Amino acid sequence: MTHVESAHLVELALRNATPTDADAEALLHVERCDRCRDELRMLTRVVAAARTAQLVDLPTAPPERVWQRISRDVSGPPNPPRPPASAPDPGRRVLLALLALAAAAGIAVAHRYLHERSELSQRGVVR
Numbered sequence: 001m002t003h004v005e006s007a008h009l010v011e012l013a014l015r016n017a018t019p020t021d022a023d024a025e026a027l028l029h030v031e032r033c034d035r036c037r038d039e040l041r042m043l044t045r046v047v048a049a050a051r052t053a054q055l056v057d058l059p060t061a062p063p064e065r066v067w068q069r070i071s072r073d074v075s076g077p078p079n080p081p082r083p084p085a086s087a088p089d090p091g092r093r094v095l096l097a098l099l100a101l102a103a104a105a106g107i108a109v110a111h112r113y114l115h116e117r118s119e120l121s122q123r124g125v126v127r
C-alpha cells in the first residue's frame with residue numbers, strides 16, 4: 001500500500017488550495033489507512049492550534065532574548081539584531097509562533113521521511 005506523502009498530508013491539513021482529484025484520491029486512502037489518518041489528524045490539530053495561537057496560550061511569556069534570537073535568525077546575518085523597544089505586536093507574535101510550528105512540522109516530515117527511507121533500506125529497496 002502506498003501511503004500519502006507527508007507533504008500532501010500537510011497540504012490537506014492546511015486546506016488552503018482548491019481540492020484536486022489527487023486530494024480526493026488521498027482522502028480515500030486516508031479513510032482506509034490508520035497510519036495516514038493518524039498523521040493527518042495530528043497535522044490538522046497542529047494547524048488548528050497555530051491558527052488560534054495567542055500569547056496567553058503560553059504558560060509564561062518567553063524571555064526577551066528568545067524574540068531577539070528569532071528576530072536575528074529570521075532577518076539574517078547582514079542586519080544586526082535590533083534591540084526590541086518593547087515586545088513584538090500580537091500579529092508578529094502569531095507569525096513567529098506559526099514559523100516555529102512550521103519548523104516543527106518540517107522536522108516531523110523529515111523524521112517520517114528518514115524513518116520510511118530506513119524501512120525501505122532494511123528491505124533492500126533503497127540504499
Ligand SMILES: [Zn+2]
Nearest residue numbers: 003004033036
Ligand atoms: Zn497510508
